[in-house]
Amino acid sequence: MTYLSKTFILCAGLVLAACTNADRFGDSNTVDLNSSGGAGAMAGTAQDPASPVYFQQTIGDRVLFQVDQSNLTSEAQETLDGQAQWLLTNTDYKAVIEGHADEQGTREYNLALGARRANSVQEYLVSKGVAGNRLKVVSYGKERPIELCSNEACYAKNRRAVTVIAAIPSS
Amino acid sequence: MMRVLLSLVLACLVWAMPAFAQNGPLRIEITEGVIEPLPFAAPDFVSDNAAGAEMGRKIAEVVAADLAGTGLFREIQPDAFISRVTSFSSPVQYADWKAINAQALITGAVTVDSGGKLVVRFRLFDVFAGQELGDGLQLVGTQDGWRRIAHKVADQVYSRITGEAPYFDSRVVFVAESGPKDQRSKRLAIMDYDGANVSYLTDSASIVLAPRFSPDGKRVLYTSYESGFPRIYVMNVGSVQQRVLESQDGQMSFAPRFGPDGQAVVYSVSRGGNTDLYRMDIDSGASTRLTNAPSIETAPSFSPDGDQIVFESDRSGTPQLYIMPASGGEAQRISFGQGRYGTPVWSPRGDLIAFTKQSKGRFHIGVMRTDGSEERLLTASFLDEGPTWSPNGRVIMFTRETQGAQGSASLYSVDITGRNLRQVPTKTGASDPSWSPLQE
Numbered sequence: 140m141t142y143l144s145k146t147f148i149l150c151a152g153l154v155l156a157a158c159t160n161a162d163r164f165g166d167s168n169t170v171d172l173n174s175s176g177g178a179g180a181m182a183g184t185a186q187d188p189a190s191p192v193y194f195q196q197t198i199g200d201r202v203l204f205q206v207d208q209s210n211l212t213s214e215a216q217e218t219l220d221g222q223a224q225w226l227l228t229n230t231d232y233k234a235v236i237e238g239h240a241d242e243q244g245t246r247e248y249n250l251a252l253g254a255r256r257a258n259s260v261q262e263y264l265v266s267k268g269v270a271g272n273r274l275k276v277v278s279y280g281k282e283r284p285i286e287l288c289s290n291e292a293c294y295a296k297n298r299r300a301v302t303v304i305a306a307i308p309s310s
Numbered sequence: 311m312m313r314v315l316l317s318l319v320l321a322c323l324v325w326a327m328p329a330f331a332q333n334g335p336l337r338i339e340i341t342e343g344v345i346e347p348l349p350f351a352a353p354d355f356v357s358d359n360a361a362g363a364e365m366g367r368k369i370a371e372v373v374a375a376d377l378a379g380t381g382l383f384r385e386i387q388p389d390a391f392i393s394r395v396t397s398f399s400s401p402v403q404y405a406d407w408k409a410i411n412a413q414a415l416i417t418g419a420v421t422v423d424s425g426g427k428l429v430v431r432f433r434l435f436d437v438f439a440g441q442e443l444g445d446g447l448q449l450v451g452t453q454d455g456w457r458r459i460a461h462k463v464a465d466q467v468y469s470r471i472t473g474e475a476p477y478f479d480s481r482v483v484f485v486a487e488s489g490p491k492d493q494r495s496k497r498l499a500i501m502d503y504d505g506a507n508v509s510y511l512t513d514s515a516s517i518v519l520a521p522r523f524s525p526d527g528k529r530v531l532y533t534s535y536e537s538g539f540p541r542i543y544v545m546n547v548g549s550v551q552q553r554v555l556e557s558q559d560g561q562m563s564f565a566p567r568f569g570p571d572g573q574a575v576v577y578s579v580s581r582g583g584n585t586d587l588y589r590m591d592i593d594s595g596a597s598t599r600l601t602n603a604p605s606i607e608t609a610p611s612f613s614p615d616g617d618q619i620v621f622e623s624d625r626s627g628t629p630q631l632y633i634m635p636a637s638g639g640e641a642q643r644i645s646f647g648q649g650r651y652g653t654p655v656w657s658p659r660g661d662l663i664a665f666t667k668q669s670k671g672r673f674h675i676g677v678m679r680t681d682g683s684e685e686r687l688l689t690a691s692f693l694d695e696g697p698t699w700s701p702n703g704r705v706i707m708f709t710r711e712t713q714g715a716q717g718s719a720s721l722y723s724v725d726i727t728g729r730n731l732r733q734v735p736t737k738t739g740a741s742d743p744s745w746s747p748l749q750e
Contacts, residue, residue, distance in 0.1 A: 242693065242711075244650075245622075246519060246653075246695065247565045247608040247622065247652065247653060248606065248624075248652050250564050250578075250580070250585075250608070251585035251606040251608050254583055255584075255585075257583070258582055258584075259583065261583075262583075275539075275560070277539050277562065278540065279517075282494070283492065285492055286492075287490070287491045287492060288715055
């Protein structure tokens with residue numbers, strides 16, 4: 140089951156990498172569950188603890204931040220403890236941590252703020268034993284909101300860092 | 311098309327630089343508090359054949375639009391004209407133009423020479439003084455480049471009457487936007503300052519941000535996610551050839567700007583969550599670090615003499631503006647008002663700094679003197695940001711984004727007096743404008 144679903148992910152990854160994101164690990168095995176609405180349903184199940192879907196949906200692939208802040212709330216730390224545990228167990232995956240900001244603020248400042256947020260997550264995961272070379276960070280600033288309204292209800296969800304899982308090539 | 315435009319040749323019958331202090335009354339002092347727009351007439355430029363007449367009509371239209379667009383001039387509609395201009399050389403019937411209160415009269419003639427080149431001549435008259443203002447001028451260019459010629463005519467008129475350097479014959483590089491907010495696609499695009507002649511420099515495969523012209527207008531710095539991470543690229547506008555400037559693994563780079571020599575580039579690098587300013591020699595690629603602080607340092611902009619850099623930092627706890635020597639070193643804070651300040655841009659005249667300000671849930675474009683004094687907010691909206699200066703330092707263009715799920719970005723311009731706020735027409739959403747220098 141695990142093997143089969145992973146094969147499926149790799150194939151989906153090839154397609155996705157070709158048409159959406161540039162591959163940030165220098166290979167074509169990236170599975171960006173977050174940028175593709177449909178892939179999540181295919182990439183294993185939330186019941187399989189070794190699947191990226193379990194990571195994304197059951198553990199939680201994102202943590203939220205206060206306005207202008209990059210420090211981790213206790214809730215965020217709990218989520219990241221789960222992420223660290225999963226990454227330590229499933230050593231054939233890497234992750235790109237995407238830092239995001241809400242739309243209040245200039246483009247440049249938000250890029251820098253997103254970098255701070257992604258780095259907070261990376262540092263926390265490393266402190267929990269995840270090898271630094273399995274993690275990369277990228278900031279999207281305010282370029283990729285997930286919620287579209289212009290009030291705090293949406294802003295709160297957009298101030299986030301998302302851990303995007305990618306399979307390590309087997310070669 | 312850009313190539314052929316460059317072949318535009320200026321041939322002066324008698325060239326006199328503008329800004330001469332004409333003794334006549336036809337003069338707009340832009341420094342005055344309230345300006346009554348100066349009424350002018352720009353009849354269709356005459357021609358001896360039908361094709362030329364059509365061109366003459368279009369050129370007069372663009373000249374009039376340029377002038378009226380400043381808010382300093384008001385066009386008198388052709389149906390009010392008493393006199394018809396049928397020949398470029400026949401004497402002007404001043405009384406007829408005076409009767410409709412046309413203080414300035416612009417006449418012109420269009421021909422196509424044996425080589426297929428467009429030849430445009432024009433004259434500017436001070437109607438109430440009953441005399442020509444400055445000398446007649448002849449401009450030669452490609453037929454495709456007729457809009458550039460029209461802008462050059464308008465630049466002459468603007469300069470002769472205001473005494474200011476002109477800005478109509480200029481371009482804007484920007485980010486063309488389409489699609490919903492959460493999946494917005496962005497492409498680099500370039501157009502004339504008035505929104506005409508749009509062409510695209512990149513496809514929409516990668517997010518691109520904040521293009522910035524080189525001082526000669528031939529290259530553009532920008533940030534792209536082509537590699538999956540934000541990195542700075544430089545593109546030759548003519549050939550659309552690009553190369554990455556800064557690609558060190560494990561770091562992100564963004565917010566680049568050229569120095570006035572076109573050689574130095576200042577930009578931000580994020581590494582380990584911390585963002586600092588760096589400076590690079592664009593040809594050698596050698597870079598030096600300018601700031602070293604745990605705070606965010608970004609959005610740097612050189613002074614026009616290249617000696618100083620204004621930038622944004624949150625070292626005080628909120629984003630504020632600072633100035634430091636161009637080689638790094640101690641920085642002086644210059645913004646002290648209520649709110650958050652960002653994206654400072656030094657004016658081409660050197661006397662002002664334009665910025666984005668966020669205060670009480672609103673965004674503003676403002677200007678202040680380089681010591682932080684005399685702050686004036688020029689605009690207010692849900693989200694205004696990213697000012698860029700017209701080549702003469704009179705007008706600021708910026709991004710305005712509307713709120714909500716259907717929110718979209720467009721370009722606006724405003725006079726540094728705060729008057730004459732206008733949307734710049736673009737077919738798609740548009741953001742992050744950078745105004746070129748005046749074209750040669």
